[in-house]
Amino acid sequence: xxxxxLKTLLSLRAALPEGSFRRAQIENALYGAHLxxxxxxxxxxxxxxxxxxxxxxxLLKEQLAKKNADSAPYIGLIGHSHMDTAWLWPLTExxxxxxRTYANSLNLMEEYPxxxxxxxxxxxxxxxxxxxxxxxxxxxxxxxxGRYEPNGGVWVECDCNLTxxxxxxxxxxxxxxxxxxxxxxxxxxxxxxxxxxYSYAIPQIMKGCGVDYxxxxxxxxxxxxxxxxxxxxxxxxxxxxxxxxxNRTHIGPSPETYQELTGDGDMKDKxxxxxxxxxxxxxxxxxxxxxxxxxxxxxxxxxxxxxRSGYTTVSAFMKKMEETSVxxxxxxxxxxLELHRGTLTNQHEIKRNNRLCEIALHNLEMALVHRAVxxxxxxxxxxxxxxxxxxxxxxxxxxxxxxxxxxxxxxxxKSVGDAISRANLLTRQALAGNSGRVTLYNGTSFDRADxxxxxxxxxxxxxxxxxxxxxxxxxxxxxxxxxxxxxxxxAAVEESAPTEAPCPFEVGERRVVTPFAxxxxxxxxxxxxxxxxxxxxxxxxxxxxxTFLMAEDVPAAWDNWDLDADIEEKFAPAxxxxxxxxxxxxxxxxxxxxxxxxSDRSAITQDIVFDAATPLVTFDTxxxxxxxxxxxxxxxxxxxxxxxxxxxxxxxxxxxxxHRSTSVEKARFETCNHKYSDLSExxxxxxxxxxxxxxxxxREGGMRLSLHKGGMLPDKFGDKGRHxxxxxxxxxxxxFSAETVVxxxxxxxxxxxxxxxxxxxxALCRTNHPGVVIETVKPCEDRxxxxxxxxxxxxxxxxxxxxxxxxxxxxxxxxxxxxETTARIDPDAPITFTPxxxxxxxxxx
Numbered sequence: 001x002x003x004x005x006l007k008t009l010l011s012l013r014a015a016l017p018e019g020s021f022r023r024a025q026i027e028n029a030l031y032g033a034h035l036x037x038x039x040x041x042x043x044x045x046x047x048x049x050x051x052x053x054x055x056x057x058x059l060l061k062e063q064l065a066k067k068n069a070d071s072a073p074y075i076g077l078i079g080h081s082h083m084d085t086a087w088l089w090p091l092t093e094x095x096x097x098x099x100r101t102y103a104n105s106l107n108l109m110e111e112y113p114x115x116x117x118x119x120x121x122x123x124x125x126x127x128x129x130x131x132x133x134x135x136x137x138x139x140x141x142x143x144x145x146g147r148y149e150p151n152g153g154v155w156v157e158c159d160c161n162l163t164x165x166x167x168x169x170x171x172x173x174x175x176x177x178x179x180x181x182x183x184x185x186x187x188x189x190x191x192x193x194x195x196x197x198y199s200y201a202i203p204q205i206m207k208g209c210g211v212d213y214x215x216x217x218x219x220x221x222x223x224x225x226x227x228x229x230x231x232x233x234x235x236x237x238x239x240x241x242x243x244x245x246x247n248r249t250h251i252g253p254s255p256e257t258y259q260e261l262t263g264d265g266d267m268k269d270k271x272x273x274x275x276x277x278x279x280x281x282x283x284x285x286x287x288x289x290x291x292x293x294x295x296x297x298x299x300x301x302x303x304x305x306x307x308r309s310g311y312t313t314v315s316a317f318m319k320k321m322e323e324t325s326v327x328x329x330x331x332x333x334x335x336x337l338e339l340h341r342g343t344l345t346n347q348h349e350i351k352r353n354n355r356l357c358e359i360a361l362h363n364l365e366m367a368l369v370h371r372a373v374x375x376x377x378x379x380x381x382x383x384x385x386x387x388x389x390x391x392x393x394x395x396x397x398x399x400x401x402x403x404x405x406x407x408x409x410x411x412x413x414k415s416v417g418d419a420i421s422r423a424n425l426l427t428r429q430a431l432a433g434n435s436g437r438v439t440l441y442n443g444t445s446f447d448r449a450d451x452x453x454x455x456x457x458x459x460x461x462x463x464x465x466x467x468x469x470x471x472x473x474x475x476x477x478x479x480x481x482x483x484x485x486x487x488x489x490x491a492a493v494e495e496s497a498p499t500e501a502p503c504p505f506e507v508g509e510r511r512v513v514t515p516f517a518x519x520x521x522x523x524x525x526x527x528x529x530x531x532x533x534x535x536x537x538x539x540x541x542x543x544x545x546x547t548f549l550m551a552e553d554v555p556a557a558w559d560n561w562d563l564d565a566d567i568e569e570k571f572a573p574a575x576x577x578x579x580x581x582x583x584x585x586x587x588x589x590x591x592x593x594x595x596x597x598x599s600d601r602s603a604i605t606q607d608i609v610f611d612a613a614t615p616l617v618t619f620d621t622x623x624x625x626x627x628x629x630x631x632x633x634x635x636x637x638x639x640x641x642x643x644x645x646x647x648x649x650x651x652x653x654x655x656x657x658x659h660r661s662t663s664v665e666k667a668r669f670e671t672c673n674h675k676y677s678d679l680s681e682x683x684x685x686x687x688x689x690x691x692x693x694x695x696x697x698x699r700e701g702g703m704r705l706s707l708h709k710g711g712m713l714p715d716k717f718g719d720k721g722r723h724x725x726x727x728x729x730x731x732x733x734x735x736f737s738a739e740t741v742v743x744x745x746x747x748x749x750x751x752x753x754x755x756x757x758x759x760x761x762x763a764l765c766r767t768n769h770p771g772v773v774i775e776t777v778k779p780c781e782d783r784x785x786x787x788x789x790x791x792x793x794x795x796x797x798x799x800x801x802x803x804x805x806x807x808x809x810x811x812x813x814x815x816x817x818x819x820e821t822t823a824r825i826d827p828d829a830p831i832t833f834t835p836x837x838x839x840x841x842x843x844x845x
Contacts, residue, residue, distance in 0.1 A: 002053050004292070005060040006033070008255070008299040012306060015255035022305040025066075029059045066304035073262040073274040075309040076317040077297055078149070079105055079117040082193055082249060082283030083124060085156050085396040086408045088714060089285065095127045097286035099135055102128065105288050106138050109147055112294045116311045117142075118279065120152025120191040122178040123393060129182065136182075143183045149313045150179045152191040153211045155392045159400040160198045161344060161672040162351060162694050164358045165650030166776050166790065168202070169817050171392055172209035176818055177781065189213045189314050190242075193249055193279075195397040196343050196561075197672070198335035201650035203236030204838055208817035213318040214244045215277065220266075222338040224667040230266075231273045231325060235332040237652050238836040243322045244331075247277035252293035255306045262307050273325045277317050278309075334654060340401070340561040341670035342553075344695035345631075345706040347402025347409055347560075347715075348623075348723045352692030353416040354400055357391045359750050360423035363443040365778040366488055367430035367753070369787045370761050372779065373807050373845050379779035379787045383426055387419035403560045406715045424753075431490075433759025438493040440752035442485040445766060445774035446743045451481045451588055451611055452752050454493060462494040465501055465612075469584035469591060472605060472622055479588040481613055485752060486763035488777060489806070501587030504612050512590065516615035517731070525577035525594050532615070532731050539686060539731060541701045542637025543573070546608075546619065546729075550574035550598060553631035553710060560711035563670050567631060568697070574598050574632070588612055601626035616744065618728040623708060626720050630710045636729060637702035638686050640679045645698045646736055647673035648745065651775065651792040652836040658698045670697050670706070675745035677703055680736040687741045689728040689748045738771040742794045746773070762806035765843070771795040772833055781819055786811075786844040788819060793833040800830045803841075811844035 009026050016023035033056035038044040044052075081101045085094055102124075105117040119125065119139075128136040142148035154171040155178070163171070179185045190211050192198070195218060206214065214234060219227050227246060234244040248266070250257050260266055261276045280297075281289035302308050312320075345351075364384055372379035394412050398404050404412075431441060438458075442448055457468045457476050464483040471477050485491040506513035510521045520529035526544035531537065539545075551570035555562035575596035584591040590610040597603050607620040619634070644655045649672070658679070660666045673696045678687040688696075688703050695706030705727055712718045728748055732740040764777060776790035793799050803812075805827075812827040817840055825831070825841065833839065 002057055002060070004295040004299060005057070005064060008296060008303075009060055009063055012255040012303065015259045016305055026063055026305075029063045032056070032059045064299055064303060067302045068304055068308050073276065073307045075258055075261060075307045076275065076277045076312040077253065077309050078277070078279050078312060078314055079108070079115060079281050079289040080249065080279035080283070081281045081286050081288035083121065083286050084284050084398055085121065085123065085393065087284065087398045087404050089405070090408055090411060091393070094124070095131050098124045098127055099132045101286035101288045102139060103135055106142060106148070108289065108291060108294060109142060111291065114311050115294055116147050116149065116313060117288070118149040118151055118191070118314050121154070121156050122150070122152070122175040123155045125150060125182065126178060140183060143185060146313070149315065150183050150185055151187045151189045151314050153187040153189060153206070153209065156396045157192055157195060158392070158395045159397045160192065160195050160202060162354060162400050163395045163650070164355075164674070165201060165205070166362065167358055167391065167395065168205050168650055169209065169790070170388060171395070172205065172211065173781070173818060174389075174392060176209060186210055189215060189318060191215050191314065193217045193247075196340040196401060197337035199649050200237045200334040200654045201652060203234055203242045204238045204240040204836070205650070205817065206242050207240050208838060208840070210816065210818060212242060213322075214242050215247050215314065215318070216335070217247055217249050218337055219246060219335055222667075224338045225664055229269050229329055229331065230276070231269060231321065232329045232331050234335070235330050237649075237654070238834065238838070241330060243318065243328070245277060245318065245321065247279060249279045249283065251282060252280050252289070253278070253297040253300055253309065255300065258300065258307045258309065269329070271326060272328050273321055275317070275321045275324070277314065334649075336668055336671075338667040340558065341563040341695070342555070342709050342711065343401030343403060343561055344670065344672050345693070345709045346711055347719055348692075348708060348725065349413050350400060350402050350409060350416070351694060352725060353413065353420065354391070354395065355692040355749070357387070357416050357420050357423070359443070360420045360427070361387060361391065362776065363441070363750070363753050364423045364427045364430070365776070366443055366764070367427045367441070368779055369777050370764060371430045372787070373764070374759070374761070378783045378785050380783050381779040381781055382783070384423075387423050390415050390419040401561070402719070404714065406717050409715055427753055428755045431753070431755045431758050431761070433757060435492060435757055435760060437757070439490050439755050439758025439760065440483070440485060440493060441490045441755065441758070441761070442487060442752055443750045444746045445487045446746060446770070447484065447486060448747055448752075449482050449484045450747050451479050451613065452483065453477050453479055454754050458493065458495065460496040460498040462496040465587045466498070467584060467586040467588035472593070472607060472620065481588045487766040487774070488764035490758065490761045492760060503586055505585055505590040505610065507582060507585065507590065512592075512610065514590065514610045515612060523577070524573070524575060525580060525596060534733060535684065537639070537684070539638050541639030543635045543702075545636050547573055547635040548575040548596065548598065548604065549633045549635055549704065551631050552629060554629050559713040560709075560715060563631065565666070565669060568669060571633065575604065583607065598632070599627065614744075615731045616728055618726060621725045621727070623723045623725070625708055625710070625723060627710045628712055628718055631706070632708040633697070633704045633706050634727065635702065635704045636686070636688055638679060640681055640684070640686060640701045642679055642681050642701075645677055645679055645703070647671060647677040647696065648675050650674070651838050652794060652796070656698070658700055660699060670695055672696070675749050676741055678736050678741045679703065682735055683733070685732050685735055685740065687730040687732065687744070689730060689745050691726040691749055693725060693727060738773070738794050742773065743770065764807070765789060765803060765805050767791070767801045767803060769799050769801045771797060772799050772801045780842065786842050788815075789841045789843055790838065791833075791841075792838045793836055796835045798835065799833045801833060802830050803827065805843070807845055809843060809845060813842045815840050815842050
């Protein structure tokens with residue numbers, strides 16, 4: 001007891017300014033105690049030693065008994081252990097870390113009745129339920145007592161840049177359903193201390209899942225612009241706002257820490273609130289608080305010279321802060337982390353598999369709904385659950401960004417790859433029939449007649465143009481153009497006699513003429529000129545299109561995480577053209593196969609595909625990467641003049657500056673995009689589409705897509721190997737819209753599902769407005785003769801929409817994102833959407 005008293009006062013003395021009366025009082029007490037202490041137990045008897053302690057103790061207690069004024073700031077305390085689901089250890093080790101850490105906090109609760117603890121990830125509780133049921137039972141009792149708070153809202157502390165919109169919803173859906181089922185608790189806080197940036201879409205998703213408060217510590221890591229606010233309202237893409245607090249985490253309570261938490265450097269908006277939340281305990285690999293920390297917390301509760309403090313749940317703290325805050329500012333936009341920008345690109349296969357798995361699960365849910373409606377049975381989500389859990393777990397904020405050790409990366413590739421294969425198999429089984437024909441299924445809410453690819457040789461298809469070729473794997477494929485497939489519907493591939501169709505392409509040594517463009521190639525294989533034939537406009541405004549740029553990538557810190565700002569000055573053209581040949585030229589497309597050497601170790605093979613029916617130019621790419629500490633981009637420097645770039649995020653797009661005029665703009669030299677980014681003038685634009693390349697840099701008219709990062713820590717093998725990706729250039733007449741950009745991006749990513757002997761299905765549902773996208777068709781979580789539709793407005797405008805269905809509808813209800821009914825809806829009535837609004841409906845059949 002004496003030791004903790006002494007440590008507390010020594011720490012408080014160090015935190016107080018020299019010359020303060022309070023510091024002088026403490027120094028007098030410490031000096032008085034010092035005079036009576038025996039520092040060498042060997043030189044005095046045990047009784048003399050203890051007598052010295054007894055004499056000194058009251059001097060310390062007198063100082064510790066001095067209370068604070070009412071005006072002192074208040075620090076809410078909550079024990080916590082930031083637990084990485086995987087990082088420098090595998091998932092299996094996390095189970096043990098969770099057991100040790102949470103058992104430790106339960107034991108501390110027995111010794112310290114005031115102590116409280118928050119655990120944020122529902123999946124960690126599920127680990128204990130499966131593997132440590134007795135410990136899980138103890139946690140349930142502590143939750144019921146109000147001392148153990150399962151408040152984080154999500155399944156895992158997920159990445160918020162890369163995770164798709166629907167799967168952000170599922171993180172909350174799985175998290176909330178678990179805590180409700182096993183703890184009788186609904187989370188009201190989104191707790192994300194260590195994620196690498198926060199999407200503009202998050203506030204609306206949070207509110208739709210019953211979560212009112214957002215907390216993070218990570219923005220304090222910014223390398224350029226320090227946050228100006230600690231407590232504020234964060235307004236999202238659609239106008240929804242959530243009360244937000246930048247809390248702090250630290251090893252343990254101390255006067256120095258309290259001074260830092262409430263000081264001018266860390267808490268600039270003191271007029272808004274004098275409250276600060278402080279979660280303490282050892283983290284990353286678990287551990288949590290130790291008894292020494294709790295002893296310090298006891299002594300600091302109301303001690304003159306430092307902030308007042310006390311234990312609280314996160315929920316109670318946020319409610320109190322919201323009630324008492326004075327005119328909190330409103331911040332609208334993404335919470336961009338000015339650090340760890342390389343996590344948008346690192347570990348390519350993990351990121352591409354994430355996109356492919358999101359699409360595969362989307363298509364499986366659509367197929368299960370089709371089958372249930374056809375059979376008149378209840379739609380069942382349970383077949384999806386194992387793959388869904390795999391995906392959600394591997395969207396953790398170190399796994400999906402690719403910042404773990406090698407074994408975790410390899411496990412992720414295998415687990416998510418297996419989930420993709422399993423989902424695709426179940427989709428084909430759900431859509432199997434006896435048609436005797438190959439059937440294609442459209443997993444998007446758009447009518448499509450774009451070029452699609454089916455396995456094998458099909459020289460004639462009724463109602464379509466075809467072209468047979470061999471892909472880069474040597475497989476025979478058929479490009480089929482003009483086959484119409486309704487939204488969430490199907491089309492049979494009916495074989496017919498081959499028909500001759502004129503080839504609309506002209507190919508010279510370095511010149512290609514398509515129905516839409518005239519392209520000149522330079523000696524290195526890049527496009528030095530790209531003239532749109534519809535306007536006569538030259539689109540190249542800097543480096544030739546598809547110039548490969550490479551730079552040394554040795555960040556000052558955080559190898560697999562970071563891109564330093566000076567990398568933009570280091571990029572130089574890379575890629576020595578080895579060969580170019582015509583692989584296929586016909587009525588559907590022109591396919592040029594090019595090979596480049598990036599170095600004496602690494603190479604790129606690419607099929608550049610010019611479409612006959614659209615201006616789309618696709619780059620099917622194989623990267624043989626053997627580099628270390630190098631970064632690779634593909635440059636598309638356009639001649640467009642506009643004041644912003646639109647990049648897709650979850651359930652919409654964000655418009656960012658394409659200039660570098662301010663320190664904020666300069667710091668955002670690498671940003672996140674999902675399926676597309678677009679530069680548009682009033683009546684013309686150029687979009688860049690991708691199938692899993694999330695990193696992008698934009699400056700003026702130039703868009704440069706990040707292709708590969710060669711960091712070597714903590715994965716000492718880097719990201720070497722053979723990697724596949726696709727990206728595309730899309731010049732479009734008219735400015736940005738769903739028709740010009742959003743629809744092509746969806747079609748580019750979600751190719752039709754091909755099923756041998758598939759059953760024919762009508763369009764399951766559709767809207768009459770192209771700007772309102774049906775993002776999700778899924779069975780209800782609780783097995784019902786009903787399914788869920790989730791729609792959003794994609795252009796940033798107001799829309800009135802009517803839904804139509806390919807089956808009889810017995811009832812339509814609106815619900816929240818947790819699938820709880822909020823209102824009955826007339827199926828024939830129009831539904832309105834404000835900009836970027838997400839709405840969810842239950843369709844009874």
